[in-house]
Amino acid sequence: MDRRQFIIATMSAAAASPLRAATGSALVAVAANFAKTAERLLPEFTAETGYSITLSSGSTGQLYGQIINGAPYDAFLAADQARPALLAQAGLSLRHITYARGLLALIKTEGTAMEVSLQGDFNHLAIANPALAPFGLAAKQALQALGLWEGLRARIVMGQNVGQAYALVASGNAELGLVAQSYAQEGFWAVPEGLYAPILQDAVLLRENPAAAAFVAYLETNAAQASIRAAGYGAL
């Protein structure tokens, strides 16, 4: 989408909802893996549009559960395509785009020897809960593809979302973690993309809120896409 389309989308959304336009703000639910990246996009977005966005992060499954139970989010940036599709089916989606492709990375806690690998000597490997978080599912798929899932089962600890899984590693409680590359600092191992199903991340506009509509549209701009890739995501 070029800038003109973006502005038109923004303006038409604003026109559709004159009452909410006055506030100029929106509440956006964002999957944990994208929370930091979304936060980094906000200053630029606000400078360009004047709208302000409040972010609320959690696992995709958790946020989806909240939304179908009436949570007041104006837009939802999921970590998969399945939940946005379900929302669309339920008639809750006003607009539906793919905004990022997640990448999986193996990270280590500080002080863990570089030679410690998935086959090696460690106590705990942190992943996000595969039932709730797409990055947890990708981690499970990668471990299964490597033939390690069954053998490691007793050493796998789960966070409720990829952010908690990362925190378990960052605090030194688990030596290894399979998390979003957007969380990894330096010295991570990018898990080969063939080992897990592509993590295509969709965003849905849930309400006719101009700020939220503008934000969803902004995610598709070249500038935003460049920032997203720089934060550790693959090209769409």
Next chain:
Amino acid sequence: MSWPDLAPLWLSVQLAGVTTVLLLIVGTPLAWWLATTRARMRPFIEALTAMPLVLPPTVLGFYFLILFNPNSTIGGLWRDATGETLTFSFSGLVLASALYSLPFMVQPLQTAFEAVGRGPMEAAASLRASRLDAFFSVAVPMARRGFLTGIVLSFAHTIGEFGVVLMVGGNIPGQTRVISIAIYEQVEVLDYAQAHALSAILLVFSFTVLLLVYTLNRRAPVRVG
């Protein structure tokens, strides 16, 4: 509807049982000391003991993550001694739960011991009972209501533990996947049938336990003095 997986419930019962026994052992002398001491530091210890009542579980969970991790002193000593880590383990949950439920054991006991007073203990001493003997044959029977309340509340409170386990447990089946975590996960994945089943079990359990306490308390009034 399929029968719910009861393993998390059983794990919670085990955790609560072990925690309650540990708290009885640690909490009884502490409560007795608090009830009888004239030490100046008593209010400080009382305040420390009551802290889990007011601190959010996230604060406790955060400190446990820091203290229990294998690179810290406590976590490191534990790992060297047992070979397992404190976080993500049943032992770690016992330790965390004991701290978390401490006031629920100590406060009823302290109140009960204070109600016993000095008189009966002095009478026992005048009959040449040793202090330990006097404690077990006079103070403990007289404080039985306090013991009952402390045991039941500690047990029930540990069954209901959630936030701390969520932060330091790691959701491992058979180790740290307790009932509150299992219900949370079932709600998150929208498996409301299973969530309903486990929640209903807890609802009935809590009511029964509390009903039992209140009934027994009424039937067995403590005669003091």
